[in-house]
Amino acid sequence: MSDLRTVPTLDDVARAAGVSTATVSRCLNSPERVVEQTRKRVMAAVEALGYTPNFGARVMAAKRTFTIGAIIPTMENAIFARGLQAFQEELHTRGYTLLVASSAYQPKIEEEQIRSLVARGADGLLLIGHDRDPSVYQYLKARSIPVLSAWVYLPESGQPTVGFDNRQSMRALAQQVIDFGHQKIAVISGITKGNDRAAARLAGLRDALAANGLDPKTMPVVETPYEIENGAVAFQTLMCAENRPTVVMCGNDVLAVGALRGARDMGLSVPEDVSITGFDDIELARIVTPQITTVHVPHREMGRKAAIALIDMVEKRGTGDTIELKSTVQLRDSLRDLTR
């Protein structure tokens, strides 16, 4: 890891400053407990030697790493990028470092990554969604490692969550779609198995249909992984059915952009021939033509608040807040109002 003859240790600093290692340690960790004169001398020595604490030793002695781990389903598209960036920024201002890993939406890989992050001493963990094997939570509990689930709001889960109500959010969007006169709704959903956000969004869609006297059972649904290409394929499948939908509602913006491309490839105009909606309001949704009607999610706020809540848990200031953020329906050109 490092060259011993070159890298100064606490001892070197102590010697240079003419104090004990305990005092140097205090200067670094709780400076208010050291009188100014001593502190100045010590800090000068720290500066002069270019001292940086050895992480491993610190971890061992203090039983803390000031590292927070986050496992996100994917780094490939921008779904989590903005929220994670804000999460990181907030951690950084509070002296924590973020360790990121991704699970490729696979529970097994996620569990591996969790163990890996824990082994590396993560003081706390941010996970996306809440639906996972109970053994995972037991494992973390046994090691007293705080976990926060984000991108969901589940006050009844017994675990702290920071996010929004996926089901209600999608229901609200569907209500708007129905208010615009759409009756023939088809759906491109993410894979719902093992993904509570995808499942909740689909449920919200069905809620809206039922609430408006439409039969959720007759609604065509294609489930497919969140990839643009898959959205395009699914769209064409849905549009080739005998009873064409007037709107294709997608589980997220990535699928919606794919659907848009599918429409373009079929020579269909959006929204004249068919409407398309998304979810998340990532940058993509405003970049494509037509811009996509979607559910706006406060990514940056979510990331920031998640960081604050998790650090609170780590530092035992709280047992973990559950925070609800509000999503809003974001109307754009890809959704046609059939009533006018």
Next chain:
Amino acid sequence: MSDLRTVPTLDDVARAAGVSTATVSRCLNSPERVVEQTRKRVMAAVEALGYTPNFGARVMAAKRTFTIGAIIPTMENAIFARGLQAFQEELHTRGYTLLVASSAYQPKIEEEQIRSLVARGADGLLLIGHDRDPSVYQYLKARSIPVLSAWVYLPESGQPTVGFDNRQSMRALAQQVIDFGHQKIAVISGITKGNDRAAARLAGLRDALAANGLDPKTMPVVETPYEIENGAVAFQTLMCAENRPTVVMCGNDVLAVGALRGARDMGLSVPEDVSITGFDDIELARIVTPQITTVHVPHREMGRKAAIALIDMVEKRGTGDTIELKSTVQLRDSLRDLTR
């Protein structure tokens, strides 16, 4: 970090197996040095107690963390996402974990992050680009921490790099643009200060002009941070000049997408009224309409090879390979051929 009464230590295992801690350690780290009978007994105890080595202690004693740090300029847009994903996957298959941090394109923050990752025991570091304060490299060298610069190919730098030649790549694209009959070229560049990729791309552009008898000095250039919005604004600035360009060449796809939006907002058609080009070939470039002519970069290959090269350095199997990857000009609809 963990509950002491709950988490077993090496000592517990040794006691349970009736051997010394040294033997347990060997069973875990170099099993071939322990006779099978003993090893079996020890592993049974490890299993029975659910023992996992303490990371901090291990780091301290062994001076290795099996952690690789990467600092990228931004997590917000997808520029680095795909390459980083591949980098991570390769590390993972080789037993390493990736620690990611971002610098917001600011040298000061990058230096902070480097120190933070080093303090956390990163065995090696991946950085983007190569142009930074020499003291950074000195710092890393003093600690014998291998560094690999990616997204650039600089055989003469004396440091290992894995990437492509930004200057040649942009020059090749510009040559194509000129071959298509464009003479009035305007540029939206990323901020070149502290960003060798941006600077090299701009230089490549000038190379191409000069090589074709055009005067690089008369080429309008706007430098702006890599944000879609900035691309739109810069585009409008350039198009409001008296001598309108026939093509706006952008430093990356993010700016190009912004330019496209700028054109849309001005009521200009692309490529009928003006052509636009990008760089990177991120997914965005194929999503927008028209699709963007750009330089294709082999992101995944670059990430994978960078991982392999860096691990080699960490494990002292090599002193660091410099690997050149090939970029290619990717022609799409946003560039008009004026010669036909």
Next chain:
DNA sequence: CTGAAAGCGCTTACAG
């Protein structure tokens, strides 16, 4: 092949 013991570089009660 195995063990006793030193040492890795910190932090933190406990005294003073």
Next chain:
DNA sequence: CTGAAAGCGCTTACAG
């Protein structure tokens, strides 16, 4: 406010 010293949980020459 400061110091001496124990201890964190491992790894690894050094013996045997």
